[in-house]
Amino acid sequence: MNAEFTAEELAFQKEVREFLEAEFPKDIKHKVDNGIRLEKDDFVRWQKILYKKGWVAPNWPEEYGGTGWTATQKYIFAMEMGLYGAMEPVAFGVKMVAPVIYSFGNEEQKKRFLPDILQSNVWWCQGYSEPNAGSDLASLKTTAVRDGDHYVVNGTKTWTTLGQYADWIFCLVRTDSTVKKQEGISFLLIDMKTPGIKVSPIVLLDGEPEVNEVHFDNVRVPAENLIGEENKGWTYAKVLLTHERTNIAQVPNSKLKLRKLKELAGKTPDGNGGTLLNDPVFVRKLAEVDIQVLALEYAELRTLAAVSVGKAPGPESSILKIVGTEATQFIDELYMEVAAYHNMVHAPEQFAEGFSGEYVGVGSLAASANTYFNNRKKSIYGGSNEVQKNIISKAVLGL
Incomplete structure (x- = not known):
């Protein structure tokens, strides 16, 4: 796969970066960077900004409000959003029920529901x-x-x-x-x-x-x-679940968390006069998950290319779901290792404005334990990873 961007794609990447820098609300950016809990209004406000720009639903068909972007443009947009820390639209409307409505709903349902989903009114x-x-x-x-x-x-x-x-x-x-x-x-x-x-x-x-x-x-x-x-709902549900499982991979978020993790590890003493980046055992783990995320990124690109020509994600969405959730949980484990005695379980104040904990850019250092425990669910929701392995064995291997 050729991962080099064309001049036009580089120009688009620059446009996305400039848009995020100019339009992503600074108060929401502060919350994201400092691990402060986001409220419903934060999501809705940002989604309405994306809607005004015409960028809230890149994967929708153009006739319903999609962007008409190429697979590469969609990849660039998702990656730049994730690396900047800008939230993706809440998935339940834009990425889950909407594809079912515009694929299987009647014209009246499309006219009734899709505009409000697109505008984040519902x-x-x-x-x-x-x-x-x-x-x-x-x-x-x-x-x-x-x-x-x-x-x-x-x-x-x-x-x-x-x-x-x-x-x-x-x-x-x-x-x-x-x-x-x-x-x-x-x-x-x-x-x-x-x-x-x-x-x-x-x-x-x-x-x-x-x-x-x-x-x-x-x-x-x-x-x-x-x-x-x-x-016939089971047929429609399976289409929705393939979109959901693809979304769970969250490659940009994993790359952001890895970047911050490396920064933090470079400041954390290893007990031998160096930092954790001098610890060969820790560095081996870091390299392992780095490779996982890179492989996941290329798998997601192949899936995105299929979706861009009108195909629904197939069994590859199950692969993305398994590897993506395992990578996320592996990264969480490394955060726990770095945080050590700073880990604080069940401390709601750590998510509030003004908490004085050490921040690492994707949540406070003290939040590592809560993040770890919360993300254990990732290998269960959207269909447990064990179920995904059964899907892969049947659809891909013919077993």
Whole structure:
């Protein structure tokens, strides 16, 4: 693969860098650089700036608001965003439900939902996992029974990330229990303000309800909110999951964290008069994860090239998901090793403005433990890594 940029691509890279320097809000940049917790308004404000520029949804078809960029331009944009510390748009709307809507929804649904997603007027969350249906998602029990022009929904979704902010939720629901479990599932869009919906926070180690349970008690949902055909939701869900798994790789974020980790290691004594960069054992680990991230970057480029010509990510998205999450967790382990006694578990104040901990540019040094524990989830959500290995063995190896 030729990784050299053309003159036009270098000019585009320069344009992206200048845009980020001029338009990424300085107060949000301060939060990102100093490990201060971001609020909903921070994400929405930045997404609206991207929308105004026309850059909020690079992977969308141009007819719905995409950029029409080449695969290389998309790569440059994602990499420059990540290395600068600028947040990508929250994935649930732009990168997850939107591709399902513009691929399988009818024209009325596209006109109704896509503009608000593009403009960040509506915050979406995902209703997939259930208390007894996580990696085995097809075993979900939440039901949707047709009653005239509505579906009546009952059940519970769990691990709903940022569900406390959501205006809408896209759900997999069971509409037929008499057939093979994958064949009785439908894809439904539900307004979170509908009577009968209750959101229960799940408080994590850092004291924040990042995830939630969402309970549905006889929730009436207009039948017009069904995407595609009834009982075909599993097909649509698989497309969404391949996009989600590709996003989880997060190569730019890993490269930023590695850069900061090296800076920190160069300031941390090794106990022998040098720094951790003089420690051959630590340097070997650093080199190992560096190589992992580089290999992941090239794999992601190949996937991006396929997406750019209209293909959905295939089994390679599972490879990206496995390697990406393992690389992230490896980097977290090295941060823990560098932080040593500075690690602070369950100290919410470390994420607040004004905390006086040592900052390393991607979160405070004291936050290393919380980051480590929080990111253990990465090898589970989006389909556990064990499930991804089964997908690869079947789709790639034919086993």
